[in-house]
Amino acid sequence: MSRTNANIRASIKTLIGNGTYNVGVPVVENEISKLAVSNEGQVIQKKIDVQARKIPFLNIRKDALTRNRDLLKIKSDSYYNQLSKEELTVELQKIHEEISDNIEEMRNQLKKYQRQRHWLLWHDHSTLANYGHMLFCLRELYDPAIHVTRQEMLDKIGKDIDVQATVEEPQLYILGQSRSTVEDQMRFIPTRQEDLRELKNPTVTESGIEVWDVMRFMNGDNPAGEMEDGTQHGGNYGCPGCDGNICSSHDMEYTLQRKYKTLEKKKELIQAGPAGRKGTLHPFKDMKINDLKRELQARGRSGEGKKEDLQKELSSMLGGTTRLPALLHKSDNWDTVTLTHLLN
Numbered sequence: 001m002s003r004t005n006a007n008i009r010a011s012i013k014t015l016i017g018n019g020t021y022n023v024g025v026p027v028v029e030n031e032i033s034k035l036a037v038s039n040e041g042q043v044i045q046k047k048i049d050v051q052a053r054k055i056p057f058l059n060i061r062k063d064a065l066t067r068n069r070d071l072l073k074i075k076s077d078s079y080y081n082q083l084s085k086e087e088l089t090v091e092l093q094k095i096h097e098e099i100s101d102n103i104e105e106m107r108n109q110l111k112k113y114q115r116q117r118h119w120l121l122w123h124d125h126s127t128l129a130n131y132g133h134m135l136f137c138l139r140e141l142y143d144p145a146i147h148v149t150r151q152e153m154l155d156k157i158g159k160d161i162d163v164q165a166t167v168e169e170p171q172l173y174i175l176g177q178s179r180s181t182v183e184d185q186m187r188f189i190p191t192r193q194e195d196l197r198e199l200k201n202p203t204v205t206e207s208g209i210e211v212w213d214v215m216r217f218m219n220g221d222n223p224a225g226e227m228e229d230g231t232q233h234g235g236n237y238g239c240p241g242c243d244g245n246i247c248s249s250h251d252m253e254y255t256l257q258r259k260y261k262t263l264e265k266k267k268e269l270i271q272a273g274p275a276g277r278k279g280t281l282h283p284f285k286d287m288k289i290n291d292l293k294r295e296l297q298a299r300g301r302s303g304e305g306k307k308e309d310l311q312k313e314l315s316s317m318l319g320g321t322t323r324l325p326a327l328l329h330k331s332d333n334w335d336t337v338t339l340t341h342l343l344n
């Protein structure tokens with residue numbers, strides 16, 4: 001028997017209702033107007049509610065703790081308390097961490113590393129069913145400090161499991177309609193910031209042990225990286241990692257001397273002048289000559305010359321950095337721990 005649209009819809013509704021499908025929570029509400037053809041054949045402006053849905057990071061963190069239960073080597077406090085200095089040394093060396101003179105310090109260090117997970121965010125913009133969409137996924141990163149190795153798993157259960165691939169399987173985080181513009185993609189930032197603020201609280205295992213999560217990495221294609229760290233999209237200075245000019249990319253001596261710019265450095269660079277401190281999305285766009293002068297003077301330059309030259313001077317100082325890194329927008333009240341993880 002073929003299924004009609006109506007009963008496909010009804011069965012999806014049931015599966016959402018009983019929890020088989022998780023559709024997350026609505027975020028980023030937005031109204032856009034779009035051209036459409038009416039029943040009478042007229043072109044009309046139609047208002048559409050656009051929104052995104054997200055599976056809160058907290059739920060993803062909790063689920064991963066249960067799902068990967070057998071792949072995590074989280075131990076109780078009593079395990080750490082009975083370790084001798086020699087055993088602590090061996091364990092710390094295994095995960096390439098520093099050895100200290102103080103046994104209590106070593107114990108706390110080992111405990112910290114073995115109860116901490118690192119996460120990576122990936123995102124991309126694409127067209128889906130004729131509409132632009134943003135998709136965000138999260139991945140827990142494999143770390144021998146907290147996850148068992150493939151060999152340990154084989155010894156334990158006699159089954160060869162690709163532990164890293166299992167742990168790092170991408171988890172759907174946010175999906176929503178969005179254009180590829182900076183304005184549209186920035187709409188996802190407040191909800192992402194909200195989740196990151198939650199990281200100051202640990203998730204707790206079934207046996208009551210606290211596990212701390214750290215958001216540490218982001219990957220994606222060039223536009224995604226540029227969006228994330230406030231680099232110009234394309235152009236001569238489009239590298240999200242450094243301030244290299246693409247025209248000199250064939251010059252090995254130049255290329256190899258480029259330093260990696262941290263988000264902290266980018267923040268300082270943007271906020272060194274009055275335009276950048278305003279915190280808008282395009283602080284250095286279409287600047288008048290007097291604005292350029294003020295901006296350059298605030299950055300220790302004379303600010304003298306023709307507009308064209310001043311523009312070039314500012315561009316080369318900024319080296320492609322055009323706005324604050326995405327997560328630092330409107331974020332004065334970041335707690336220092338989360339901020340340190342994000343910036344360095």
Ligand SMILES: [Zn+2]
Nearest residue numbers: 239241242244
């Ligand atoms: Zn580069």
